[in-house]
Amino acid sequence: MRIGMMADTYKPYVSGITTYIDLNKRALEESGHEVYVFTFGDLDYQDNEPRVIRSPGLPxxxxxxxxxxxYKTAAKKLLQxxxxVHVHHPFLSGRLALRYCRPKQIPVIFTNHTRYDLYAQARLPLMPVEVSQSMLQAYMxxxxxxxxxxxxPSPGMKKVLRQYGVESHIEVVPNGANLKPFHNAQPLPRAEFGFKEDDILLVYAGRIAPExxxxxLLQSFAGVSKVIPNVYLLIIxxxxKEHEEVLKPLPGELGIxxxxxxxxxxxxxxxxxxLAMCDxxxxxxVTEVHPFTVIEAMAAGLPIMGIDSPGVGDSVxxxxxxxxxxxxxxxxxxKLTYLCLNRDLQKEMGAAAxxxxxxxxxxxxxxxxxxxxNRLTQNTKPIKQSLDEKLMAILEEFLK
Structure with missing residues (x-):
């Protein structure tokens, strides 16, 4: 089977979506399928994998x-x-999937990986919540x-999509992770980082971003550190860059x-x-949909301290x-203080995780x-192009 993954961004950018595409591409290829990634930008990036198709974009x-x-004409023809086709961003890639694939009767699957409502609040704090919510309710x-x-990827995100007004059938399929490296991980020597064996070592791994x-997390950890003298936090x-510059002075301001x-x-x-080195x-x-780093930490045998919200609350x-x-x-x-003080609970929850x-x-x-x-490729029926798709196709021909 020839499978096209469409995303607004891919490597070298690091995110849960790029990780998802990479892992699924490898797994599908190992099963004998041809998988292509269609994305924008980073035209000079040297991909270490086959079949990554890039089209120009404005950074x-x-x-x-x-x-x-x-897309470039060659990319469009290949996509068709x-x-x-499996779409991972609903806006740019999503519209192109409908425009390019529907006329060819190619089935289109969309996975909603992101809490776009909360991302808008984090990235555009001046935008009223009602505005971002109404935009999603108009589009999704x-x-x-x-x-x-x-x-x-999770029942919690399915509920959020219903709140957007989505009435279509929604299948819940968790994001898969390659668990073997985490199950078999050997911990790094703590001494290499200046930690002692009896220290309580907490870890966060993921992007450094407002959302x-x-x-x-740092403010909460500051409170924990006042009670427990040998607790440390590793942020991976x-x-x-702009957010890192704001965040990195914060431990000093908090005295930690x-x-x-x-x-x-x-x-x-x-x-x-x-991860295996940590406790x-x-x-x-609270913006996760199905967090890879949480699943990977669970696979490494770590208990999770999180906030009850879609994604994290579905996994823990x-x-x-x-x-x-x-x-x-x-x-x-x-709760974090309680977890840090109870070594037996850490081990018990880590095994359960x-x-x-x-x-x-x-x-x-x-x-x-x-x-x-397989089901969709066997059941696809001809779909009539909408007026806006026809107009976009005409405009694209004009711009060639």
Whole structure:
């Protein structure tokens, strides 16, 4: 089967979506399928994998995203030879999927990976919540009804899509992860980082971005560190330079500069051993849909401390594989302190987390997704182009 993955951005940008595409592409290729990634920008980037098709785009500051309303002619023609197309961003890539694939009767699947309402609030704080919500309610229902299948990675995100007004059928298919490196990880020597064996080492891994709520996490950790003298926080990852510049002075302002270590970006194959060195994984993000880093930390045998929200709340069972609190500093700090002080609980929840991670194995989720691909390729019916699609096709021909 020839499968086209369409995304507004891909490597070298690092995100849950790029990780998802990379992992699924590899798994599908190992099963004998041809998988192509269609994206924008980074035309000079040397891909270390085959079949990544890039079209020019206008860079949007240092976000890693590019603006474009069309593919190169060669990319468009190649896309139209796919058996099925899987879209991972609903706006630019989503519209192009409908415009290019519907006339060729190629089934289009859309996975909603992102809480666009909360991202808008984090990235555009001056935009009223009502405006971002009304924009999504105007766009998402029509777009979702135009594709052949809508996928939500978690039950919580399915509820959010219903709140947007989406009435189409939604299948819940978890994001799969390659669990083996995390199950078999050997911890790095703590001494290499200046930590002692009896220290309590917490870890956050992920992008450094406003929507990840890391300021909240640092404020909570400051409260924990006042009670526990040997607790430390390791922050793994990078992101927007502007946000990093705002965030990195915060430990000093909170008086915890000696307790917090920023590692910056590390090679992905080094992440399992970094996680295995730690005692618990912490996150304060409420914008997740199905967080890879949480699943990977669970696979490494770490209990999770998070906020009860779609994504994290779907992955972690409060009191079993970790602890969940409301988005309240006092509540979060109290639960995190309790987890840090109870070594037996850490081990018990870590074992439960490892067992629970099995449901997210890439082997299992790939089989589920392939079932949907096969069903859609067999059942696709001719779809009449809408007026706006016809007009866009005419405009594209004019711009050639």
């Amino acid at each position: 949007l500051a240092d976000t890693g995203f590019y603006l474009s309303l069309r 030879t796919m058996d099925v 229902p029509d777009f979702c009804s135009a594709v052949d299948l809508v996928i939500s 990840k709520n890391i300021g909240f 990852g990078g992101g927007q 500069q000696d307790r917090v270590r920023f590692t910056g970006m590390i090679p992905y194959d080094k992440l399992p051993s970094h 618990a994984f912490v996150t304060a993000s 069972v409060d009191g079993e594989s970790g602890l969940l609190s409301t988005e309240d500093i006092a509540s979060y700090t109290a 490892r067992a629970a991670s099995e449901q997210y194995s890439i082997e299992r989720t790939t089989k589920i997704m392939l079932g949907h691909y």
